[in-house]
Amino acid sequence: MRSSEIVIYTDNGNAPVSKLVGTACTIGIQSFISNALFDLSGKCTLEMDWPLESSLKNGDIPVAKEGGKRKILVALGGEIFTSRVWQACSENMGGFVEALVDFIKDNQFDGIDIDWEDSEALTARNYDAVAFLSDLTLALRARLPAPDYVITHAPQAPYLDKAWQGGPYLEVMKRAGSALDYLNIQYYNNPWWVGDSGSEQAAKVAGTTGSPAFATSIVGLVEQWLPVEKLLVGKPTTAQNAGSGFLDTPDLCHDVIAPLVQKYGSKFGGVMGWQLAESPSSPDLALDWIASVARTLD
Template structure:
């Protein structure tokens, strides 16, 4: 996924990363605590599939923070993007600019509509492993931010391609340590914790450190689901139902949906991610009608994890209504 204020060209598994970030400041301790009998616990409990996830990074004139719930009807997770190692940017930053009462009001409206509000971490402009960020300290700081600003959880959009491509296992170990510490601070069943890997990172024997097959082996039980990015990986990658669902190309072998599941990733955790328009990604775009047909086909074969889209406002209520229409009509 691409940070709004950084010009990025994603070619294959490369990404340009900007370094100009706002300071995070001192994150305060958790402002709210929950136990298994509190209403707060049930309000935050991890939702069951299908998951319909929309990211929001782009500034929208006249709008600070998330849009009115009517504009995102049909989704059940809204991801404010991004919280970086050096601070909150774009929609995540906008969330901090609202007053506590404004955030509380928005949160209540989203909860009433069945939509969880989370923050997405890192994105294409952050390279935490390559830049030497400490995974434990970073997890602690980011989890404190989530608690301070009363969100439902996090999405780990790790795109440190250089670290994965080195193949020495350090990126995978970093992600495992980071995820474990997030779970210390953001307990499972109380907070959502998702990851958003690119689909090729599930290709067996393609990366020396194992990429996301290794991450899943180490900490998959702590991750609620994967918002898999089936885009930005080549002009002909994941653009047909067959390529998306059953038979990926030789470039990224065994990285189609059901092939990933065959490698041991639970099918119920594999959310199909796509760009809203051809302009929202370098490649991998599908029309809503084509994607709806693929989603219907996948559901007929036992999949029900859901769909992710990058990003609002290119995608909104009408987009997800179309994509859900054949398999998950409202």
């Protein structure tokens, strides 16, 4: 029987994924591949941010797996990955995929998380974002077969809203959802799609209150045909890890997670936390958050 996932990111050199040892986390994500450069032939060279580079130098990836207890993915993108670079990736898909697959296998990762946040492309239309994300996912899956490798995406909540630029990730899921394991949906930093209080987030994040369900909530997305087992509630682990959307852990568990567990049981995809450290530079870890979420999912 499947169980709901607990996914934890880290993008802090003081808190590499190896610090997940001993926790209930089932998938750890080390961030970020932060840039891609292409020569005239289309060959791609990937660049890393310092936390990812440090984790590789220190041998954190195999340690973090804890003898097979969890999968460890590498994150691609994030807010510093520019629209110009995403466009270049779309124009050199073969070289880009080759570089990503080599990076994953050479560094003993169990897959990849695609953190595409290029809202600019949806208005500038400098490349076809939906086609790119769909084709990238399918090409990676062809080289990284399941279940040995995991492929996730981390869309912001508006990307799943038909009323916002057509809901680009709804179309990505139609085209490439079969090749994708999970959506780590970012329910933060977009106040209209998230809410503030526990009761607001019960409606806008969980979707277990209000009728009809809020469109980008978990219940709302399931009602639009997305499989609940692929949908994860992504939340900041502390107020310092996001501009908005943080909910105190007891309220998060009571108002958002527990109602989804009650409604869907172990079919519910799970919960994602950004991030392991209590702030982008803190050495202190959000271990109590992970433990509380795990108890609520159990």
